[in-house]
Each structure stands twice: as C-alpha cells, then as structure tokens.
Amino acid sequence: MGKFIRLKKGFTINLAGKAAPKVVETEQPETFVIKPTDFQGTYMPKPVVKEGDTVKAGTPLFHDKKHEQVLYTAPVSGEIVEIKRGEKRKLLEIKILADKKVEYATFNKYSVSDIANLPVADLKNQLLSSGVWPMIVQRPFGIVADPSVTPKAIHISAFDTHPLAPDFAVLYKGQDQFFQVGVDILKRLTSGAVHVNTHSTSEISTVFSQVKGAEVNKFSGPHPAGCVGVQIHHLDPINKGQVVWTISPAGVIQIGKLFLNGVYDASKLVALAGSEVKNPQYYKTYTGASVKKFLEGNLTQDHVRVISGNPLTGTAIGKDGHIGFYDQQISVLPEGDYAEFIGWITPGERKLSFHRAIGLFSFLSPGKERVVDTNTHGEPRAFVQTGIFEQVTPMDVLPTYLLKSILAEDIDEMEALGIYEVIEEDLALCEFVDVSKHKVQEILREGIELIQHS
Amino acid sequence: MEFLKHQIEKVKPHFEKGGKWEKHYYSFEALETFLFAPATTNGIKGSQIRDAIDLKRLMMTVIIAMVPCLLFGIWNVGHQHFLATGQAAAGFGDKIWVGIVQVMPIVIVSYGVGLGIEFVFATFRRHPVNEGFLVTGMLIPLVMPPDIPLGQVALATAFAVIIGKEAFGGTGMNVMNVALTARAFLYFAYPTDISGSVWTYLGDAKAVAGYSGATPLSIAADAATTGTNVVTSLNSFGAGWNEGVFSFSNMFMGIMPGCIGETSTLMCLIGAFILIATGAGSWKVIVSVFGGAYAMGLLLNLIGGNAFVEMPAHYHLVIGGLAFGAVFMATDPVTASQTETGKWIYGILIGVFTVLIRVFNPAYPEGIMLAILLMNVFAPLIDYFVVSANKKRRLQRATV
Structure with a gap:
C-alpha cells in the first residue's frame, strides 16, 4: 500500500492562460533540436554524426565521453543540418531537418510475457542504445542515470504543480498499457520499489491509479508537492552514498513503447500556455520541436518571453527556439523590461506576491489567475x-x-x-x-x- | 515621468563602468532605483518570474509600523512638557507643535548622518546602498530622550553605522542591532544625558512644584531598598502635578515621560499587529519576548525577596522599553536568530534577561537594551545548535 502525505508549506502560483484540455494535431515543425545542455552533468558530449548525414528516429546523435554506452538519439528522422558549437568548441545543438513522415530505426520487439523473462542486461542494453535511457534521471545531482548503478528506488511523480503545468490526465490519456510495461521494466532495474506519486485532490488518471506492481502514493498540498525531490524526501529520503532514480510518466511510456513496438517513439503532447497565448492548448509533436509553428498567429502581442518548461524552472528560448528534452510545456509571458515609477511602494492588487507587505494585496484573492511578467x-x-x-x-x-x-x-x-x-x-x-x-x-x-x- | 526617466537614462552611462563618475555608481543606483523600480528582467535559465516584493517595500512596511509610535511620541513629548511645567490646560495643537520642534530635528540628524555615511561607504566599498538604514534611521530617534543634544545623536548614529554595521560589511552582515548600538553608545559615552531626569522636555520653562523626573523603573528600584510596595509607590507618584501618571492603564497607554517613541505599549502593539499581519516581523520573536518576560516576572513573584521582585509580573510588560524592544528591535531579521526554532529561544531569553537585569542590577535600571544586544551576540550560537540538530537528524537517518 502506498502512503498518504499531507504537505502544508509551499505556494501555488496561479497564472492566467492554462492550456485548455484540447489536443491539436497541426503540421509538424520543420526542425528539431537536441541540446546536450539539457542534460545536467554531461562531461564532454561528442557527436557521432556529421552535418549532411541522414538519421532515423533512434539513430545516435552523440554520447558523453564519460558514459559512452548512453546514447542520445534522434527524435525524428531527417537530415542533420547543423551542429552548433560554442566557446571552446562546446557542443550546443544538433539540428535535424525532419522528413515529412518519421522513419524509425528498429529495435527488438517483445510481448508482455517475453519481457518478464528478459535478463536485466538486455533490458538495459535496449534502453541505452535506443536513446530512452536519458529520460531516467538520477538523484542526487539530477543528472542522467549511471547504468552501472542499481538504485534503491525509482520515483515517478504523476502530477505537476508548477505554474501553467499541463494536466497529466490529458498528456497521458490512453497510455495505460505502455505505462504498465514501463513500470514492469523499471521494477527489474531497482532493488527497491517503484513509486508512483499522485495528487490526492485532482482526479487521477487510470494510467496511474490502475498500475500494478508499484507503490501508488498520494500527496496533498501546494506547489512544490509535485516535485519528485520533495516526494522522495517524505517517502524514502536519500542519504549519503545512496542513489535513487526519477523518471517522468512520459519516460515510462517511452520505455513501454520501445519494448512493445520496437521503436524509439519520441512523440509527446506539449502544452502551450501563458497569458499571451490566444488559444492555450495541447499540441502533438516530438521531442526537441521548434516552437515557431505553434506560436504563429497565436500570440496576443509581440513583446513576450517564450519559455521551454514552466515559468519557475524553465529556459527562455525565443520565438523560434526549440523545446527542451525533458519539457512538456511552452509558457509565454509578457516581457517585463519596463521601469515603474516608485514601483517599490506602489500598491497593486495585480502584483503577485507570496508576501503581505505594504501594498501587496494578492494574498486576499489566492484563487485568482494572474498575469505575471518577467521583471x-x-x-x-x-x-x-x-x-x-x-x-x-x-x-x-x-x-x-x-x-x-x-x-x-x-x-x-x-x-x-x-x-x-x-x-x-x-x-x-x-x-x-x-x-x-x-x-x-x-x-x-x-x-x-x-x-x-x- | 517620461521626462525624468529620459534624464536618468541620459546621465546613466557616466556612472557605468568606464564612465567618468564610475565610482559613484552605487549612489546613482540607489537614487535611480528609488525613483524607478528597475527594468531588469530575470535570466535565461531559472525562475522567469519573481515575487513583487523587494527590500525597499519590506523596509517601508517596518517604517509604517513605527508611525503610530512616532506620532504618539510627538504628542506625548508636548503633553509631558506642559504637564511638567504646570500648563496642563495647553491645547492639542500646542502640544503637537512642541513635540514636532523637539523630535523632528532628531529624526533629520539621524537620517542625514546615517545615510551620508551609507553613501560614502557604498562609494568606497563598492556595495549597493542598503535600505536597512531607512528603518534604523527611524528607530534611533524613537529610543532617544526628547532632550538629547543633536550633536550626540549625530555621534551615536555615526558610531553605530560605522562600527556596528559597516565594519562588518554592511546591512545583512552586522552582528548587533544598529539602533541599539547607537543607544548603548550614548549610554556609556554620555551617561548623564541619557539617565536620571532627562525623560521630560522642559525647555526654558521652570518645572512645577513637586515635579520629579523619576521613571517607573527607578521608582521600582527605590521601592526595593525602602521596602514599600511598588504598585502603591507608582500609583501615588505625581501627586499634585500629574496624578496617576504611573497607574497601570496610563503606563499601558504610554502617557508618561520616557524615550520619544517607546512609552506607549498600545502603540507598540499596533506596530506589532502591522508587522505580524504583513509578515515583516517574526511573530515568534514578539510573542516569546513578552512571554519570557512575563514568565520570569511570575517566577520572581513566587520566589519573593524584595518589593521589586514582588512587583506584579504584568507591570514588567508596560514599564520601560520592553514593548518597543520586543516589537521593533528584537525582530530585526539580521541580528535575530535566523532559524525558526531559534527565534523562540532567542525571544524567550531576551524577555528573561530583561527582567533579571531590571530586578537585580542596581547600576542600570532598564534591561531590554542590554538583553537584546546580549542575545544578538548569542543568536548565531542558538542557530548553530538548531542547524546541528538538523544535520544530526539527517545523519541518524543514514545510519538507521
């Protein structure tokens, strides 16, 4: 049985422009980018493709010199059009011009009963070579998991409390089977339990509530209750020398698809949200997609900041940037580069604050959705x-x-x-x-x- | 506004790196950010949005919490002046006027000297002008006797800012409360000007017959030696010119001689309400100082000994500067304990020491100033133990 943990401390930032539960399938963006900088702690990423090469979805693009067995692969098929390097020739981006129809590199395909009997080494090999492995993040440090370690537990946060966060019931609808197989495989990789941590108040998708073989825990409380680090702290804290793995449900589902379908399926739903978006909604695309097509004609004004991820932890990418590897959300906020006359004392109900100091009244209406800029x-x-x-x-x-x-x-x-x-x-x-x-x-x-x- | 903004933008390059007034950058920054909240945006990575609060607003909140004490103090200085000089019939306006004439120069000197030093240090030490002095500059006048020579205010402020704060690296780094450092400096440098009969502004006028500059604390201390009941002595004080000035309710209201801003427990409580409601001051510290003092008072009542020891515990809360110290001095986040558990210990010990110093120290009747300064010094030690406990929990978990 899972645990029920009530958290009191925190602050949920309630921003205007949450994505409506509507999935749009538009024409796919032309370019996709994989950024080695998305992976914390990569030591020296080394490309294994050249500009002009053609790749399939699942073809290796680069690996880290320290962990060469972990391959970072192409999310879509197409041609490598740019390998961008920065200072000291640091690898920044590998850009793919996508084919109209995605072609997949083939990996081994198994039935559910086969998987139960596969040796752990084979499981790991398939995960490592396909490019799914980097979805597994190791704590401490929040880096791509080291395949030679057996973690004491694996944690999956099944809800997101960040501002403008996507609704997981929309993101993972109908993926029950893949999620279950993913959990079964993860269970083989740890000496402890696989934890699926759900939110107590919102309706829990059957993807998570019906999962077998995992500890389904419940959490209540404001943000950061959805952060997996907070959950681990309350369920089974990490001590010195211990290793825990975390993975998003998207990663678990990718694992399931990899083994059941034999492909690296980097397709995902991305929530486009924020006060400056005309129609905040979900888009079906692939990891690393260019956001340009989603934003065209969909912004209320031009002076905005486009963020891959949520407004608290995301990265500003610009209007023609690309979504980060782990992100499932594009947030668009007004840019805040204005000087406000005696702005340090002017009162304002619209100024969002956790504090209650003179002139800050937002605490009086906590349920109200707010427009917050980047000032x-x-x-x-x-x-x-x-x-x-x-x-x-x-x-x-x-x-x-x-x-x-x-x-x-x-x-x-x-x-x-x-x-x-x-x-x-x-x-x-x-x-x-x-x-x-x-x-x-x-x-x-x-x-x-x-x-x-x- | 646009014109002002334009002018600032025009001179700004001179203050930036490579400009001709480069070394005055932080002075410029202080004035610029005072006029306009800056147009800076958050970085590419990390939090893209920020809370609307900043240090200036937080400090303004504390200053607003002090306004009731200041206004009441201005009136009270005038009121006490006319009572002591036998003009009890003086009008409200006259009292306010006397108060303003007496108090405002002290406020101006405190801010002028303090901010002047802040700007000089900001220029030479290359750090931003910190808003902390906005609060300190108001606290210093409120803990001064109304009759204090302005030169002493200037000297005390300078000493407090330079030795009490800048020597440690500026706001946020100081160990002891800056305003109390100023007050302590005066106490030890000019003892005759800050003790005895200095608590009423008399001016050129002659005091009425029977006038005495005694304070409740000195009356209580005397009662201990003569063996008379403290409450009776307090109630009978002022007969003929200011009957009932030291009754419990009057002391709670603060209509009595004393430092400019600290006589009224009621005004301090209003300030405490503002600080707690806005979250600018720690309620844990305020409550625990009052609680510690009251508990120590009760304990002394139980033990008994002399008349002061037997004074009812609740009198400790309204006499002297305990309320002001608890609300405005002990809550200074920089010099108080910084851990939540530590705040309880810190506050309770301040209350306990205040009463102990009052009752058992014959040389100095008021204890709150020294108690807070003492606990300022010990706050890091309290925090050390609280943090160690946190580390120990983590370590124990690992070995289980």
Missing part, C-alpha cells in the same frame, strides 16, 4: 529577511544555510545540510519569493557541480 521587481541585495524560504520548502532542509554553505564552497557543510536531497526545481520557489533576489537555482547547481566533481 525582477527589485534589485539584488544581501540576505536580510529570514524564515521565508522555510515557508515554501516542505522538507526538513534549511535552504538559507544550504545556500550560504554553497557560497562559502564548504563541501562538508553542504553535505551535512542535505544537498543530496535537492535539485533546482525543489528550491525554485525560494528564488521566486526571495526579497533579496538571489539566483537560488544557479547557486544550487554550482554547489551540486562542486560536490559532484570533488
């Missing part, structure tokens, strides 16, 4: 106010002390304060509510990289 609303300052981070961190972790230990580069202290338990998304709310406007997520990643390479 910083203030300047960076030294740490002054205390006790705020703790109010949005439903974990037995002291964020201020952890961040200060990272700034001091004190590795023993970081370890003692629980850096193994968190990645950026778990503390993203701290960055949002911070009075002194610190870059909490950036600082945290610096700390993680420091400890990872020490």
